[in-house]
Amino acid sequence: MTYQPPYTLTSDIVSLVAAIAEQVGRLSLLPEQGLDLRLRRINRIRTVTGSLAIEGNTLSEEQITALLEGKTVLAPPRELQEARNALLVYEHLSSWGGSNETDLLAAHRLLMTGLLDHPGQYRASGVGVMAGDKVLHMAPPANRVPVLMRQLFGWLGSTREHPLIASSVFHYEFEFIHPFADGNGRMGRLWQTLLLSRWQPALAWLPVESLIHQRQAAYYQALNDSTAATDCAPFIQFMLTCIRQALDGLTPQDTRQVTPQVEAVLAVMRGEMTRHEIQIALGLADRENFRKVYLLPALATGLVEMTLPDKPNSRNQRYRLTVLGHQRQKMEPRTP
Known part of the structure; x- marks a missing residue:
């Protein structure tokens, strides 16, 4: 059998x-x-x-x-x-x-x-x-x-x-x-x-x-x-x-509504970065504005991801581009 x-x-x-x-x-x-x-x-x-x-x-x-x-x-x-x-x-x-x-x-x-x-x-x-x-x-x-x-x-x-x-x-x-x-x-x-x-x-x-x-x-x-x-x-x-x-992180999503702020995040991303490193790279002083206007929308598009998604508040949290994020960064290079 x-x-x-x-x-x-x-x-x-x-x-x-x-x-x-x-x-x-x-x-x-x-x-x-x-x-x-x-x-x-x-x-x-x-x-x-x-x-x-x-x-x-x-x-x-x-x-x-x-x-x-x-x-x-x-x-x-x-x-x-x-x-x-x-x-x-x-x-x-x-x-x-x-x-x-x-x-x-x-x-x-x-x-x-x-x-x-x-x-x-x-x-x-x-x-x-x-x-x-x-x-x-x-x-x-x-x-x-x-x-x-x-x-x-x-x-x-x-x-x-x-x-x-x-x-x-x-x-x-x-x-x-x-x-x-x-x-x-x-x-x-x-x-x-x-x-x-x-x-x-x-x-x-x-x-x-x-x-x-x-x-x-x-x-x-x-x-x-x-x-x-x-x-x-x-x-x-x-x-x-x-x-x-x-x-x-691989499949197409509707990124027509990607804001200039999200495009700015994509432009400065290099490898895995902390929230503070991204904020500094963008030249932003207001932490809460950065979180609400830049970081959270970037995550929502599926173009940026957390390295520890199950621990969003971890002190070891980093952020990186998804495959789609890499593609968009390569196709549409921007400066913040």
Whole structure:
């Protein structure tokens, strides 16, 4: 009998699928999917930085960028190896088949070279997911992993579910099985991106990892809730919500009403900036006027985003251009 992962398609999940499909359709309104090489590079750096940060890697976007450019970066050797491997893996994304187990093992080999004794091989011992001294999840025994992975790939190759659903289910089941000694989180997220890119190529450049990092506690909670319910609907809904929010920064919006003040904000934005840095760059003295007339309208257009959207008042909050913001800044350079 063919394996059938346990999941329920709730009305919220169905609504998210419809909304995302509509957003993806609007991508066709942008030339060449709206992602030139520079913007693809920005999103890839955000993806790699976010995925590694979830696993405790401390390298910043600036350091990942420097590595990509072949520059010397001072950081712990293991973290540098993790970053180099991740950048290489994402470069090879288009060469792998999502339903091919051999390709998954090859991807893990690239991802974990120099980090594990036997990369590209399923684990030979038990493993658990820990939070300090607390065991959050005990994965199935090692001798069951090959069978479980064959069953999962068998389901993936035969399912008629929408790719948004199928990729989320695979991601959850993969994390539940935890087939490798290390690198399971990175591989699960990588493979969902691969599956989505086979549906819509532009999604290969969607920085979902960055959003998951910002919502890391909710990510693990969704995994735990799905395991407790023996139904991965909570995880599906979480992932679809992240995908939809990531697409908000890619899909066209009505920017005909962008004010001169918002255009001024776009003109001064460089990388990630604090609210104070933007205000100083604009030469404004009145903080409240800056917030109401410049910053909030810029956020509302979807051209500027917070780096910590779940913590709007955080002292570590920064602001940066979305992909659409980068496009508008490049097409219509202004001075404040």
